[in-house]
Amino acid sequence: MSPLFLFPHVLLYNIGMRVPSYFTNHHKELLAIAAMKGSSVYENEFNKLSNLKIFRKENNKPNVSLNDIFRFGWNSFKNKHINLLRDSIIKNVEAMIDCRDLSKGYLFYECTKCDNFHMTGFSCKSRFCSSCGHKYRDERSLNIQKKLINVPHRHFVFSLPFDLRPYFWKCRALFDVLFLSVSEAFDMTLNKSRKDKRDDRKVGYAAFLHTAGRSLNMHPHLHVLLAECTIDRFGKRKRQFYFPFERLRKTFMYRFLSNANEAIKKTTDNSLYRDFNILRTKILKQYKDGFYIHGPKLDGKTNQLKSAKDTADYIARYASHPSISEHNILELNKDNNTVTWRYEPHETPGEIVTIEESVYSFIGKLIRHIPDSKTHVLRYFGFYANRASRRLKLECRLVKVSFISLKKRNLSWRIMIMNTFKYNPILCHCGETMTLNINLSYFGDYERRPGYG
Numbered sequence: 001m002s003p004l005f006l007f008p009h010v011l012l013y014n015i016g017m018r019v020p021s022y023f024t025n026h027h028k029e030l031l032a033i034a035a036m037k038g039s040s041v042y043e044n045e046f047n048k049l050s051n052l053k054i055f056r057k058e059n060n061k062p063n064v065s066l067n068d069i070f071r072f073g074w075n076s077f078k079n080k081h082i083n084l085l086r087d088s089i090i091k092n093v094e095a096m097i098d099c100r101d102l103s104k105g106y107l108f109y110e111c112t113k114c115d116n117f118h119m120t121g122f123s124c125k126s127r128f129c130s131s132c133g134h135k136y137r138d139e140r141s142l143n144i145q146k147k148l149i150n151v152p153h154r155h156f157v158f159s160l161p162f163d164l165r166p167y168f169w170k171c172r173a174l175f176d177v178l179f180l181s182v183s184e185a186f187d188m189t190l191n192k193s194r195k196d197k198r199d200d201r202k203v204g205y206a207a208f209l210h211t212a213g214r215s216l217n218m219h220p221h222l223h224v225l226l227a228e229c230t231i232d233r234f235g236k237r238k239r240q241f242y243f244p245f246e247r248l249r250k251t252f253m254y255r256f257l258s259n260a261n262e263a264i265k266k267t268t269d270n271s272l273y274r275d276f277n278i279l280r281t282k283i284l285k286q287y288k289d290g291f292y293i294h295g296p297k298l299d300g301k302t303n304q305l306k307s308a309k310d311t312a313d314y315i316a317r318y319a320s321h322p323s324i325s326e327h328n329i330l331e332l333n334k335d336n337n338t339v340t341w342r343y344e345p346h347e348t349p350g351e352i353v354t355i356e357e358s359v360y361s362f363i364g365k366l367i368r369h370i371p372d373s374k375t376h377v378l379r380y381f382g383f384y385a386n387r388a389s390r391r392l393k394l395e396c397r398l399v400k401v402s403f404i405s406l407k408k409r410n411l412s413w414r415i416m417i418m419n420t421f422k423y424n425p426i427l428c429h430c431g432e433t434m435t436l437n438i439n440l441s442y443f444g445d446y447e448r449r450p451g452y453g
Contacts, residue, residue, distance in 0.1 A: 037431035047423035099124035109434035133321030199232035204384035212323035249290025
């Protein structure tokens with residue numbers, strides 16, 4: 001062996017390559033081999049090594065994952081609260097814990113020029129998983145963009161008073177009620193003329209359910225991406241630029257309270273029904289202007305969202321992964337059974353609130369936002385509804401179908417790693433692209449579990 005490979009950092013310094021001080025001699029030797037194959041191979045190997053978990057702290061990247069936290073505390077939490085856990089919670093949490101676990105199954109890639117190899121574990125397909133949720137978010141955003149037509153859109157937010165929020169966890173039918181009430185509010189306030197009704201004129205919108213605030217509190221609300229036009233049964237389009245917000249707020253309030261009253265009466269006990277009726281009377285007196293509705297134009301002037309595509313990405317992101325980003329998880333203290341995390345309140349932008357709490361308290365806050373397996377957190381209405389697709393045959397789409405197809409092809413695990421972490425996982429340090437060896441892959445007892453929703 002060349003003396004330089006006994007001291008690989010010497011070779012790297014001589015050819016002008018950067019070498020982090022925290023790399024071991026083994027890692028420096030891999031970099032030295034890669035450097036001899038060209039700068040692109042070197043950069044790929046450098047980024048691959050820099051993203052190893054042992055080096056993530058040195059690169060100022062989150063070193064604590066949700067997987068780490070749930071592997072540590074889930075079994076104890078589950079044993080203590082097993083009678084309170086819904087099946088969808090257990091299914092999604094345990095799928096997330098097993099995500100990319102090589103003991104459950106893997107694909108084996110080998111280099112034909114050297115003895116190097118790469119194994120990638122199977123993904124869990126759960127939106128509660130930060131890794132799999134990232135892909136699901138991109139797929140969902142593209143599916144939304146595929147439906148949108150080339151007209152201005154508005155981003156509405158329908159929210160509820162604080163006193164109503166706890167009822168959603170006692171009566172999960174209220175999530176359906178929230179969608180229904182928003183739909184009825186639009187139907188009852190827009191296109192009221194006889195001609196509009198005769199021509200079956202409708203607006204089109206996509207509604208997204210979010211259940212958590214930034215502090216992981218209970219905050220069910222709907223984000224609505226609505227096209228500023230209507231389409232009749234003949235396919236004729238008409239601009240819809242005026243929205244009667246005062247009437248919309250009041251109609252939304254009355255319809256929600258009425259629908260919620262019926263749902264609670266049918267699905268819960270009498271005591272909860274009586275409590276809700278008392279609260280309902282109080283709210284009708286207190287909120288004379290209706291519930292909160294925000295609906296700015298997407299022009300980049302009134303908010304940070306400049307287009308319908310931006311909004312689709314924004315709201316799909318929160319509907320497609322856990323209620324907290326792993327960048328906001330600061331520390332897992334296994335000795336004290338605590339998690340330290342942070343968030344930025346909506347009310348005071350720029351302020352950072354840091355919370356240290358029990359692992360089990362943190363787990364409880366997160367898992368309550370996992371919906372039931374048959375609950376759809378994204379729903380289409382009006383001319384965007386699947387059953388009304390005939391209305392859009394002659395419409396000009398916002399995004400070309402060919403562009404959507406290209407973007408979907410880029411959602412493979414290898415390309416997503418390349419786009420996110422800037423390295424090709426199957427490019428060997430010797431410069432050869434590894435190939436899949438099915439015979440050495442392991443499928444065993446691994447069961448790929450579909451995500452909820």
